[in-house]
Amino acid sequence: MRYFSTKRRSPGVTFRDAVLAGQPADGGLFFPSEVPRWSEEFVKTLPSRSDPAIAFEIIRPYVGGEIRDDVLSEICSDTLSFQFPLVRITPDILSLELFHGPTLAFKDVGARFMSRCLRFFSEGRSRKTLVVVATSGDTGGAVAAGFHGMEGIDVAILYPKGKVSRYQELQLTTFSDNVTTLEVRGSFDDCQRLVKMALSDPDLHKFADLTSANSINIARWLPQQVYYAFAIKQWDSDKPPVFSVPSGNFGNLAAGLLAKRSGLPSDRFIAACNANDTIPRFFRTGKYEPRQPVFTLSNAMDVADPSNFVRIQKLFRGDPAALGHVLEAVSISDADTETTIKNVFAKSGYALDPHGAVAYRALFDHLQERPGSRGIFLETAHPAKFEVTGRILGNYDVAPPALRELSAKPEYKVEVDADYEQVRDVIKSRI
Ligand SMILES: *Cc1c(COP(=O)(O)O)cnc(C)c1O
Secondary structure (H helix, E strand, C coil): CCEEECCCCCCCECHHHHHHHCCCCCCCCEEECCCCCCCHHHHHCHHHCCHHHHHHHHHHHHHCCCCCHHHHHHHHHHHCCCCCCEEECCCCEEEEECCCCCCCECHHHHHHHHHHHHHHHHCCCCCCEEEEEECCCCHHHHHHHHHCCCCCEEEEEEEECCCCCHHHHHHHHCCCCCEEEEEEECCHHHHHHHHHHHHCCHHHHCCCEEEECCCCCHHHHHHHHHHHHHHHHHCCCCCCCEEEEECCCCHHHHHHHHHHHHCCCCCCEEEEECCCCHHHHHHHHCCCCCCCCCCCCCHHHCCCCCCCHHHHHHHCCCCHHHHHHHEEEEECCHHHHHHHHHHHHHHHCCCCCHHHHHHHHHHHHHHHCCCCCCEEEEECECHHHCHHHHHHCCCCCCCCHHHHHHHHCCCCCEEEECCHHHHHHHHHHHC
16 A cells, blocks of 8 residues: 555655655645555445454555554554444434543544554664644544553644633643643644645754654544444344434545445435535535635634545545535534534433534434434544533532543643744744
């Protein structure tokens, strides 16, 4: 397997080099040279396979022998050491719970897989590896937890001040030693821009090998395909489900569509967005016109210029008709998100987090128009991570111990403007 830039101006590289570089020099994203097919036998026997065994089969062709089978198998088991239950909310709507990992959000899987690949590839190297990452809420915590304490690897995390929940912030700031946390006076898109500048800064490259841990890194992006296989493993019908994916940077959805290309049984996909509606507007008008990001209840999806959308376009060779056949995109307001959280709790006792609520609502609306269809939405974070859940549901307070314990820990963070010089100075002082 080789990895090419979506811009096709850089030569293909190996899995290892793509993971270490994070992003091609031409500013595109790495994309696999071929999409492996899942065998019919594999799909049929999903229910009898373990989660790590499923992940191993899916990821193996992408690694192309660059990690020995026994090591890769161990990385898969180690990464997936928690559950991914499919929970029935209504007869037609099921929740795929992706929040049972250490930081209670789905990004744990990609972050844990990537940290273990990176450790494997950096073994025996004399230079330090520096991972720089922007977070809209959950990436940073997952990356910090995934990399914390790893020798030879430093991590710098940038997050937008005041735009993440209190628990999300504590998950970013309660590490120290090899983790540096920068609180940026700006938006997530500012953080993303600053990370791109750091990654291409020759000055920083003098001190360490730089890579990103955003979903643009293939070691974070590719393993997300396994969620969809885990869903089908637990699906109870021959008629495949509609998948509704709460989308911000579009990595999770792009992974689902990649799995579909490999043979994942599925009906349509829904890109469920909040008020940041660049992609829903693109579907209506054919024009990709990002606006200023707006801040919403589902803060991890406050992305105006989603990086991974180019991968989806690549998968469909830029053909809007082929894409429209498989995918639709909708925008759900904060008001509808709140109503959905309230109503679903009242009717079924199920507490949605704001991101899952966006996807639930998009799926619910979709099924209204297609009687006989059933679907799965991806519940990407634990509801207790967000104060808003408590506000909407009254005295809802079921924060698991992993969250409650954070409040007692000391915090480490450096506040900076959305200014690259300041960011660079902080990072340099720490490596
Ligand atoms: C990151 C995140 C999303 C969006 O995922 P993308 O892959 O960026 O589209 C959705 N929900 C939660 C809770 C997240 O943390």
